[in-house]
Amino acid sequence: MPHTGHHLRAVFRRPDFRRLLSARLTFQGADGVFQAGLTGTILFNPDRQTSAMAIALGFAVLLLPYSLIGPFAGVLLDRWSRRNVLIIANIVRAAVVPAVAAMIWVGIAAEAFLPLVLIVVGGTRLVSAAVSAALPHVVDEKELVTANSFISTAGGLAYAVGIAAAMGLRPLFGASDHGYAIIALMSVLGYVGTALVIRKFTPNELGPDDVPDSGGVSVARLAWHELRTGAQHLAARKNAAGALLVVVGMRVFFGAALIAVVLLYRNYFTADGFFRTHETGLGQIMFASAAGNLIAAGITPAATRLFGTRQWLGMLLPLAAAAQLGLGILFTMPGLIAASFLVAIASQGARLVAETTLQTECADEYRGRVFSVFDTLFNACLVLGLVAGAAFLPETGKSYAALIVISVGYGLLAAGYLWLSRGSTLPVMPAKPKTEPAQALTQLR
Known part of the structure; x- marks a missing residue:
């Protein structure tokens, strides 16, 4: 941990890192506020009734279209000024949110405003x-692990704070279409604020460094060609690709567990003292997960340097399996909160390793498309888990069989990864910089 503290101090000496961190915190806080208003409208508004499958399909409408266009957006991130992309995307979101809020206010069905919501939520994936x-443009390579761990976890905490702030405002505005519309509208302040912070960067300060000439080829053809070369670029780094597949596999089981938790807090649990149901109870789950993310950020850099990527992942996956089965099977609110905390440590630890590996192993001209492909798989696998859970779970969300399947799934992922990566000894998060980052063949998120 002393090494981590030293790296963190070095990172914070960079004003450009502090500026990028401020932007991340601002837009993720706004995302929390907006999505709290949206979730309250769809899940817990007494004027609206939503089935489990409708919830899952709502996620699909929001995430899958971006999953299809996301890789093409990644090509643009490797060709357009990332600073300008961040500004324009947040201004567009700030312009769309009032329209969504107006439709919520007048009680229009969710299906009608989901296409607009797609722009806001899809914009989150893009930014x-x-x-x-x-990120590699605002920190030194030797500090990249610490910077990535901190900025990712701090962003998650900002998102949780945004949700908490929205929940705190609900008694003031009411749990109705009007109240949730006002809460969603307040996210505009965060999106505009993010654009103002990013404006302080110069147009090319955030990359990309080298933009090849398109030679008059259409964007669609160019995107398809460069995505293919980007996939080849990633596939050549087999340890990183394998770890990435583990992470997106984890998202399937996370999606199934997520829909179960929503149903349990809406239809099964009853309030008991400190432990609450509905939005407040889900807020407690989210704060437990945020705490787990924070712990993961603190221990992952040191753990990967001590054990190496393969061994660290081999510890995280069984942790998720044990938490789901040992604590989740109690079907109590304290048990689920504890399980969420431990699963968050496992999930965030794996995600941080993968993300850092992509940053260090992939050349700058490939990073945008690689991260967009990563987000595409991340979203698609989450939706797959949500739909599968909605199809097989009872309305209460309580199912011992589903819990066992999820736990066994984590175990099988661990066994498969350890078997396929046997013989790998390269750590993903070195304490000292490599002269050739492409030689470090491991990563995971």
């Missing part, structure tokens, strides 16, 4: 990929 691709 997150842009920040990840830009």
Whole structure:
């Protein structure tokens, strides 16, 4: 941990890192506020009734279209000024949110405003990929692990704070269409604020460094060609690709567990003292997960340097399996909160390793498309888990069989990864910089 503290102090000496961090915190806080308003409208508004499959399909509408266009956006991140992308994307989101809020206010069905919500939520994936691709431009390579761990975890905490702030405002505005519309509208301040912070960077300060000539080829053809070369670039780094597949596999099981938790807090649990149901109870789950993310950020850099990527992942996956089965099977609110905390440590630890590996192993001209492909798989696998859970779970969300399947799934992922990566000894998060970063063949998120 002393090494981590030293690296963190070095990172914070960079004003450009502090500026990029401020932008990340601002837009993720705004995302929390907006999505709290949206979630309250769809899940817990007494004027609206939503089935489990409708919830899962809502996620699909929001995430899958971006999953299809995301890789093409990644090509643009490798060709357009990432600073300008961050500004324009947040201004567009700030312009769309009032329209969504107006439709919520007048009680229009969710299906009607989901296409607009797609722009806001899809914009989050785009700007997150842009920040990840830009991070190596604002920190030294030897500090990249610490910077990535901190900025990712701090962003998650900002998102949780945004949700908490929105929940705190709900008694003031009411749990109705009008109240949730006002809460969603307040996110505009964060998106505009992010654009103002990013404006302080020069147009090319966040990359990309080298932009090849397109030779008059259409964007669609160019995107398809460069995505293919980007996939080849990643596939050549087999340890990183394998770890990435583990992470997106984890998202399937996370999606199934997520829909179960929503149903349990909406239809099964009853409030008991400190432990609450509905939005407040889900907020407690989210804060437990945020705490787990924070712990993961603190221990992952040191753990990967001590054990190496393969061994660290081999510890995290069984942790997730044990938490799901040992604590989740109690089907109590304290048990689920504890399980969420431990699963968050495992998930965030794996995600941080993968993300850092992509940043260090992939050349700058490939980073944008690689991170967009990563987000595409991340989202698609989450939706797959949500739909599978909604199809097989009862309305209460309580299912011992589903819990066992999820736990066994984590175990199988661990066994498969350890078997396929046997013989690998290269750590992903070195304490000292490599002269040739492309030689470090491991990463995971």
